[in-house]
Amino acid sequence: DIQMTQSPSSLSASVGDSVTITCRASQSISLYLNWYQQKPGQAPKLLVYSASTLQSGVPSRFSGSRSGTDFILTINNLQPEDSATYYCQHTYRAPWTFGLGTKVEIK
């Protein structure tokens, strides 16, 4: 199975800050990388697919990118409603696996 290592496990930032979350795959996955946002008591929501394509309706302050073997989710101009846990997921080949999540807290 392809392992997804996500960091940090949690972070705290202020409204208006920019934050980055990193995900690294245990092997090459091309651009088969998604990001999901999950708020307490809710199902995850697809934010970014194919590493950098923003899902329809997702605010443009969210962006995804790749740097070498690292995949990065950036949230610019952090808003209170961005408080959530974020998960990366590869879809290179089954089994599709997720990172352990990054909990984003607003100070």
Added chain:
Amino acid sequence: QLHLQESGPGLVKPSETLSLTCSVSGGSIRNTEYYWGWVRQPPGKGLEWIGSISYSGDPDYNPSLQTRVSISLDTSANQFSLKLDSVTAADTAVYYCVTPGPGGYDIGTFDDWGQGVLVTVSS
């Protein structure tokens, strides 16, 4: 937009079989574009893909669960189902039914999710 809704017992005894159903509205499970799957999340933990099934009924399971899991389609009811045998406390989780939906995503990308159902394994 597809709407998915899980249903099934919230409490299952150890060693028994967990059975859940996902009712689909807003589209047909026989649509050749769609795949249907299950993801679970133990309380306070991360996400695990359980398995998926194509419109034609060909399943694909996570190897970690393959010996115990079965996913099937009920085209007459526009539903698909999950069965997990010989459950233990480690199978306690929120179970979500999922689908890539009609957006042309790859089969492992889940754009539509049910609200989730908590299944507790306990005697």
